[in-house]
Amino acid sequence: MVETQPPLARALEWRDRDWRDDDGELLPEVVDIVCGMLGEADAESLKTLVSDAHEADVGALLAQLDPDDRNRLVELLGADFDFTALTEVDETIRVEILEEMEPEQVAEGIAELETDDAVAILEDLDEEERSEILDKLPASDRFALRRAFDYPEGSAGRRMKDEFIAVPPFWTVGQVIDHLRESADLPDDFTEIFVVDPGYHLQGHVRLDRLLRTQRPVAVTDILEEETRTVTASEDQEDVAFMFERYNLLSAPVVDEGNRLVGVLTVDDIVDVIEEEADADIKQLGGVKADEEISDSVWTTAKGRFRWLFINLITAFLATTVLKSFEVQLAEMVALAVLAPIVASQGGNAATQTMTVAVRALATRELGPRNAWRIVRREVSVGFINGIAFAIITGTVASFWFTNANIGVVIGLALVCNLVAGSLGGVLIPLLLDRLRVDPAISSGPFVTTVTDVTGFLSFLTIATWWFKL
């Protein structure tokens, strides 16, 4: 039945349907239908289906298509292609699509966007390509975007919208409402208006609910709330996100160094920042570069991961040096070679647990100089308790397995040493890196592993040498 439906009818049907399943994943049917239309170069059906879809859904669709199909889709949609969809895809995909387009076409698409979306789209292009596109924009857009790009990458100035409503302090509520009713060129969606002096210095804001509930003759200065939380345009987006989160803000005005209002940051942009930062932390803790994307090529991915594996190789060789210095003992008692990795691995896992909690607590500002020693003491105690527990378990199993109670005692003692050392390293290393202003999420791993591997092998084999008089 469905197969015989003409494409346009199918486009009309799917235009009004939800493209996602209950888990929020794009339905495969949507991709199939679009691929069919692309195959037939059926621009009319495509426009019917895609033009009014939400940018997030179009972005998800682009991500699922092959690179050639992506470009064909953008081409067939022509002016109907909504550039905001490009803010919803990975950098790799975005750059691929943009590089296939003429600068004029990109400029036309960009001109319709708000500054924050335009910046997000142009940010990853190289200087030259970006300049070429900016030159083709209307003067006012060009000026706004050039100014945004003057702020450093990852700063509030790059994320803000420069569309906002500002009124002078001598206006009344009635004048503001009339202004809102009469102006055609207002932002799409706003929840507050700002009050500025003639030099654009911010005096405060009035929330729309307040405005609505006040009589017309009242002066805006009478209902204005002074800003307690403003953002400086050059501020790092992570710090801004943290402020939004802490104080449950919906938006915040952005000012330049002269305290002049230059833009507004809204929480939906901040949600993206929070998501990006969490993503970066998770990836870095897993030994992957923060910007690795699932759409990266094999070669880019392999190169990116090589570095981390190389650092790990060095730490592994360090640990091996310890093993090698005990060659005589290992040859004499091969059980030691068999069991040594258990000591290293248990210590490594305990250290990773501690490190994860420490890195996370540093990121959320829960761990600071004031409670650092309390946390260090706590971690060492936890390491000691679990060290004892695993000394008993592992020691018992090893004793029976190798029918040698002495081996149980040795591995038990080594486990206590290594779990305490691992816990100590797991919390001290991130604290030290943070003090040195190095991101502990990126750099703690290899140091911590080195500590537990070296301590694990060293304690186990030293104790064994001494106990068995090897």
Added chain:
Amino acid sequence: MVETQPPLARALEWRDRDWRDDDGELLPEVVDIVCGMLGEADAESLKTLVSDAHEADVGALLAQLDPDDRNRLVELLGADFDFTALTEVDETIRVEILEEMEPEQVAEGIAELETDDAVAILEDLDEEERSEILDKLPASDRFALRRAFDYPEGSAGRRMKDEFIAVPPFWTVGQVIDHLRESADLPDDFTEIFVVDPGYHLQGHVRLDRLLRTQRPVAVTDILEEETRTVTASEDQEDVAFMFERYNLLSAPVVDEGNRLVGVLTVDDIVDVIEEEADADIKQLGGVKADEEISDSVWTTAKGRFRWLFINLITAFLATTVLKSFEVQLAEMVALAVLAPIVASQGGNAATQTMTVAVRALATRELGPRNAWRIVRREVSVGFINGIAFAIITGTVASFWFTNANIGVVIGLALVCNLVAGSLGGVLIPLLLDRLRVDPAISSGPFVTTVTDVTGFLSFLTIATWWFKL
């Protein structure tokens, strides 16, 4: 100078200052000053300093105090203690503070809050204590909270506010504005009003900016926007957060099974959910329970981590079994015992990289059935490329170190095998767990480690046995 300042003057000074440094960390001076006032039981100064502080700052203060001081602070503040500060601290601290208070006192504090904050505070108490507090609340609050607790933990119904503005469809813009001006009992902060029929079935919403810009005689139904994204109260908060993020929502109406409006979810609550979910993923990938907090006791922490270490011990023993089955070869050639951990560890790290990316892509819905095979192929290729790279590096170093080129060849071959196996396991295991509806963030680790440890030892020692005819 500062030391001689009377406490009340100091309280007045710090009341108007920012309590945080540039990094957003609470200034130690604030804690010192508060501790001083607690020591003197100087309630007046404390109230001056703390009563008007933002809940997030009071929360940060509570977190930094010792348990006894926390309770003394709450006691001295009395009715001036803002219960919303309890939503800003860890569960452990919250429960500790609440358990020290009388149910009447908690009920009084709770009664002033919005439902979402009240639910957040009472949620962690046990059934009985919660009931006791609810019984002491005014009937309307009690009813609202009981209803919220009827929804499952982690559902939208628990997170929503039940304070919202709903108007009938036959009203005009003028009537709505008059209603807003005249009603005393409106929510603190709102950005839209909802239009409902007499059965409270949701017809749509009107944004405040739209309302402001429309003439009084216009009917609300003429400017109403139909809801495209409603949330069902029983929906899981993670799915809701994902929807907010995807469609950049600021708020969404919550309906019951009968499509009746029961509440509203705002993005500031969702920011907390996103943060919590990211936190849970990071902790679980690091082998820590999702709800482990930095304020947990040593004993709770040790117990929570024991389970993960125990599972790891089993996988470590599995890998050891492989080593033990090669005891003869290890005894004959001790270099194998020295180098084996390198093979296991490089494979383990490559697998962790792949696993991190796969788990993350599953969480963000970027990895699904449609692109799974492409990603698996990509990961295996990456593993193969880095396998070759590290085979050359490690092989060369090992050859010179042990002055035996054959050992270099053997470890090189084993590394290629193990990096490919690790990459394959790192992506297939999370995919499989996800298909089985098990959270891959919690469970992938031990399986992946087992794969790389076993494959690492097995491939290295098998190749060595065959190459050296051991």
